[in-house]
Amino acid sequence: MIVTEPTATAVVRVHRTETATPAAPGAPLVLGVDGELDERTAAAFTARLAVLAGVGDGPDVLLDLGRLYRLDEAGLGAIAKAAATLARTGRRLVLASVRPRVREFLALAGAEALVPVFPTPEEAARQFRLAG
Numbered sequence: 001m002i003v004t005e006p007t008a009t010a011v012v013r014v015h016r017t018e019t020a021t022p023a024a025p026g027a028p029l030v031l032g033v034d035g036e037l038d039e040r041t042a043a044a045f046t047a048r049l050a051v052l053a054g055v056g057d058g059p060d061v062l063l064d065l066g067r068l069y070r071l072d073e074a075g076l077g078a079i080a081k082a083a084a085t086l087a088r089t090g091r092r093l094v095l096a097s098v099r100p101r102v103r104e105f106l107a108l109a110g111a112e113a114l115v116p117v118f119p120t121p122e123e124a125a126r127q128f129r130l131a132g
Helices: 042-053 073-088 100-109 121-131
Strands: 012-016 029-037 061-071 093-096
Touching (some): 029 042, 042 073, 061 100, 093 121
Parallel strands (some): 029 061
């Protein structure tokens, strides 16, 4: 299964985002994911995420998917792999601002049971602070 939006691009971009509030101690690292996350871009996503999130100790990671327009099984696998990699070092991965069609795909695949999804990055960050 593949979900795509009409404005999709053939690349994926993983980048630091500016949040509405300053990062508090224990706040997650917020990264935006733009474009398409599929079999063509999954390796680039994984590599860029590793560079930005680092390995070993570090903050939990929040992926803002508000500008992710395409996701397929390979992209979902890359997200699951990232969650597992972070979990091995005691870190968490969560998703926020997921577009409706992408969210539907995540739900159908059962991914929301493995990686929490929040309506906004601010809500996800608030939940991190409560759980941390």
